[in-house]
Amino acid sequence: MIIQPRVRGFICLTSHPEGTAAHVKQQIDYVKSKGKIENGPKKVLVIGASTGFGLASRITAAFGSDAATIGVFFEKPAVEGKPGTAGWYNSAAFEKEAQAAGLYAKSINGDAFSDEVKQQTIDLIKQDLGQVDLVVYSLASPRRTHPKTGVAHASVLKPIDQPFTDKTVDFHSGVVSDISIQPVENPSDIENTVAVMGGEDWKFWIEELKAAGVLAEGVKTVAYSYIGPELTYPIYRNGTIGRAKDDLEGTVSVLNDLLKDLNGISYVSVNKALVTQSSSAIPVVPLYISLLYKVMKEKGIHEGTIEQMQRLFADRLYSGKAVELDEKGRIRVDDWEMREDVQAEVAALWEQISTENLEEISDIAGYRNDFFNLFGFNFDSVDYDADTNEVVDVPSIK
Ligand code: NAI
Ligand code: NA
Numbered sequence: 001m002i003i004q005p006r007v008r009g010f011i012c013l014t015s016h017p018e019g020t021a022a023h024v025k026q027q028i029d030y031v032k033s034k035g036k037i038e039n040g041p042k043k044v045l046v047i048g049a050s051t052g053f054g055l056a057s058r059i060t061a062a063f064g065s066d067a068a069t070i071g072v073f074f075e076k077p078a079v080e081g082k083p084g085t086a087g088w089y090n091s092a093a094f095e096k097e098a099q100a101a102g103l104y105a106k107s108i109n110g111d112a113f114s115d116e117v118k119q120q121t122i123d124l125i126k127q128d129l130g131q132v133d134l135v136v137y138s139l140a141s142p143r144r145t146h147p148k149t150g151v152a153h154a155s156v157l158k159p160i161d162q163p164f165t166d167k168t169v170d171f172h173s174g175v176v177s178d179i180s181i182q183p184v185e186n187p188s189d190i191e192n193t194v195a196v197m198g199g200e201d202w203k204f205w206i207e208e209l210k211a212a213g214v215l216a217e218g219v220k221t222v223a224y225s226y227i228g229p230e231l232t233y234p235i236y237r238n239g240t241i242g243r244a245k246d247d248l249e250g251t252v253s254v255l256n257d258l259l260k261d262l263n264g265i266s267y268v269s270v271n272k273a274l275v276t277q278s279s280s281a282i283p284v285v286p287l288y289i290s291l292l293y294k295v296m297k298e299k300g301i302h303e304g305t306i307e308q309m310q311r312l313f314a315d316r317l318y319s320g321k322a323v324e325l326d327e328k329g330r331i332r333v334d335d336w337e338m339r340e341d342v343q344a345e346v347a348a349l350w351e352q353i354s355t356e357n358l359e360e361i362s363d364i365a366g367y368r369n370d371f372f373n374l375f376g377f378n379f380d381s382v383d384y385d386a387d388t389n390e391v392v393d394v395p396s397i398k
Pocket of ligand 2: 051140
C-alpha cells in the first residue's frame, strides 16, 4: 500500500516500514561511528524497547558493545490494509540489522505490566541467555492494569494545587495559544499516575527476575526520568507525572537493597527533553522543546535520543570510572539542557514567542521533522508515493 502520514492531534495514525527502517539504520550508524564501548553490557533486557529512549538503549547496547538483547514492547503489526505501529517496524528493522551483524536479538510483544509477560521474559532469558547483566526500564504508557489487584489505572497530566496557564503550541498548525489546565480534583489522580509511571512495576520486574535467578552478578538496572525547566514545573515536575517520577527515583534505594547480594546496582538517569510519542502528548512541553532545540543547535550541543543513550552508556554507566551522580543520586544526561546559558536563552525566547514569530525564533521545523521521523516519514531515501509492503515480520515473533 501507499503509506502517507495521517495525523490526529498529537499522534500519527500511520507509520512507514521503509522510513522507520531508515531511522533505525541512522541510529545504528551513529552508535558505530562512536566506536566500541569498552566493558559495555553483554546480555541486555530492555523493557519498552521499540521506540524513544528504550529503542536507542537497545541499539546502543547491541551496536556499541555487541550485546545480545531481548526487547519487550507493546506494538501492533499491520492488519487489513492498516500499517503496523512505528515500534513494530522499528523492532523488525532492529532485529534484521542485529541478525546481519551476528548479534542475538529477540523480542516479546505484550503487556509488560502483566505477570505473564514477565514470566515469558524469564523463560526466554533462561532458554537463550542464562542471565542478563543490564535491565533497561523505559516504559511510557497512559495506563496500567495492576497485576496483583486487577485495577486499571489511568495516568493524568495535571498540575496539583493550582490551575496552570501558559503558552502551548499546536505543532502542526503553528498556532501558539494560552492553555489553562485545571489541577487534580481528586487525590486518586495522583495515585493513579504514580501507579502507571512510578517505580512499582520496575520493582516487580527486578524482584521477579532476581527470584528466577536470571540476574547476573554485578547486574545494573536503569530507568529514565525528567526534570526540565521551572516553566514546565507546574505541568511536569510538580504535577502528577512529577509525583510518579519522584516515586521512580525513590525506587532506586529499594532496588539497591534488593541487588546488594549480587553486587548489583540501580540508577535513574535524568534525560533531555526530546520529541517522542510520549512527550508530544504533554501540553506546553513541545513549545519548550522547539525553543530548546533552537538554542542547543545554535550552540552545537543538540542531541537526539540516540546521542543521549550513547553518551549515557559510554560516559556514565560503562565509562570505567565511578558513575557521576547528582545530590539526589541521579545520573544527569540532561546536563547540557540544564546549562545556565541554555536555560537563560530559552527563558528569554519564551517571553517573546508567538504564532507570528514561531518559525523564526523557535526550531518548530526541527520539532515537526523529528515528530514525522518517529513514524518513518520525511526521509529522503524513501519514496512515499510508491507502493510498499506494510506486512513486515519481527523475525523472532511468531
Ligand atoms: P516512548 O513512547 O517512545 O516509548 C515507550 C515504550 O514503552 C515503547 O517501547 C512502548 O511499546 C512501550 N510500552 C508502553 N506500554 C507498554 C506496555 N503496557 N507493555 C509493554 N511495553 C509498553 O517513550 P519515551 O519518551 O522513550 O519514554 C521512555 C522513558 O523515558 C519514560 O520513563 C519517560 O518518562 C522518560 N523520559 C522521556 C523524555 C522525553 O522527553 N521523551 C525525557 C526524559 C525521560
Ligand atoms: Na522507550
